[in-house]
Amino acid sequence: MKNTLAVVQALAAQTDGSFGSVAEYRKAFIGRLHALASAHDALIGSAFQSVDMKCLIELATEAFRVDHPALVELVAGDPVNLTARQAQGLMLVLHELGTNAAKYGALSRHEGRLHISWTLEQREDRRDVHLEWRERHGPTVSPPSEKGFGSKLIERACAYELDGEAELDYAPEGLTCRIAFPFDQEES
Amino acid sequence: MNGSREGVVLKGKTILIVEDEMLIAMELESMVEALGCTVLGPAKSAKRALALVDRERADAALLDLNLHGSSDPSLAKTLRERGIPFAVATGYSAEALKVPELQNTPYVNKPVTRAKIAKALARALGGRPQ
Numbered sequence: 001m002k003n004t005l006a007v008v009q010a011l012a013a014q015t016d017g018s019f020g021s022v023a024e025y026r027k028a029f030i031g032r033l034h035a036l037a038s039a040h041d042a043l044i045g046s047a048f049q050s051v052d053m054k055c056l057i058e059l060a061t062e063a064f065r066v067d068h069p070a071l072v073e074l075v076a077g078d079p080v081n082l083t084a085r086q087a088q089g090l091m092l093v094l095h096e097l098g099t100n101a102a103k104y105g106a107l108s109r110h111e112g113r114l115h116i117s118w119t120l121e122q123r124e125d126r127r128d129v130h131l132e133w134r135e136r137h138g139p140t141v142s143p144p145s146e147k148g149f150g151s152k153l154i155e156r157a158c159a160y161e162l163d164g165e166a167e168l169d170y171a172p173e174g175l176t177c178r179i180a181f182p183f184d185q186e187e188s
Numbered sequence: 189m190n191g192s193r194e195g196v197v198l199k200g201k202t203i204l205i206v207e208d209e210m211l212i213a214m215e216l217e218s219m220v221e222a223l224g225c226t227v228l229g230p231a232k233s234a235k236r237a238l239a240l241v242d243r244e245r246a247d248a249a250l251l252d253l254n255l256h257g258s259s260d261p262s263l264a265k266t267l268r269e270r271g272i273p274f275a276v277a278t279g280y281s282a283e284a285l286k287v288p289e290l291q292n293t294p295y296v297n298k299p300v301t302r303a304k305i306a307k308a309l310a311r312a313l314g315g316r317p318q
């Protein structure tokens with residue numbers, strides 16, 4: 001319980017910097033808190049053991065799909081079961097990407113498209129999950145002048161909770177985020 | 189803070205952070221940076237922390253007491269052997285710190301504040317804050 005409070009404090013303290021108003025700050029903080037809570041909800045069904053990645057992605061993009069079903073195209077690869085840690089980390093990552101897309105990217109326009117897909121790739125003695133979040137037909141994209149909390153969170157969550165890496169590609173035609181992480185989790 | 193004795197003790201020091209909760213690790217990182225220190229890590233496990241101190245020098249460390257639900261006294265022991273002083277951040281009571289490996293270790297109760305961290309790290313580094 002005390003650690004949960006510490007996590008919430010950490011989230012509140014980190015949600016800062018670029019906000020013009022208290023209302024914006026509150027929206028960002030509540031959004032991140034909600035992302036953590038929904039990962040929690042997804043895990044309850046399995047007694048906190050695992051979550052199917054497709055279900056988690058559907059949950060993370062639910063709000064966008066309800067309003068405009070054509071905005072999001074999800075092409076599922078082979079089934080991937082996420083551990084509790086992976087699920088929480090990936091949920092935060094998807095939340096940051098979704099918030100950004102709704103504000104500045106493909107999800108801010110009716111003609112925009114978000115394409116999410118993944119593949120499993122054999123690498124020597126292990127398999128890696130390669131997850132791609134690709135936005136197209138949104139406003140022209142330019143790389144941010146400085147790294148915000150959102151992109152830092154994406155990088156960290158991928159490294160810390162997925163033992164993997166994230167790459168953000170700010171091409172003019174749309175943001176692409178590529179995430180790679182080991183499919184078979186080992187003790188770290 | 190920077191004008192205080194703690195600020196003088198801490199400025200320019202390299203601090204290893206070991207914390208398994210990502211969001212707390214990010215918060216500790218920005219607090220420690222705000223104290224004028226350079227952060228090594230954060231490392232999410234004792235194993236990764238040891239790999240870091242094998243490669244790079246740390247003046248002191250800030251440890252989460254309970255990594256992945258089991259405290260890891262081996263990390264504390266190794267840091268002591270290498271002469272790296274440390275402070276502990278914990279969600280538990282002082283009672284929980286009464287293990288031989290953590291004797292006389294400065295500790296910070298979670299949730300943490302920058303001032304509490306400054307005090308504990310300065311104490312670990314041998315400063316004498318009031």
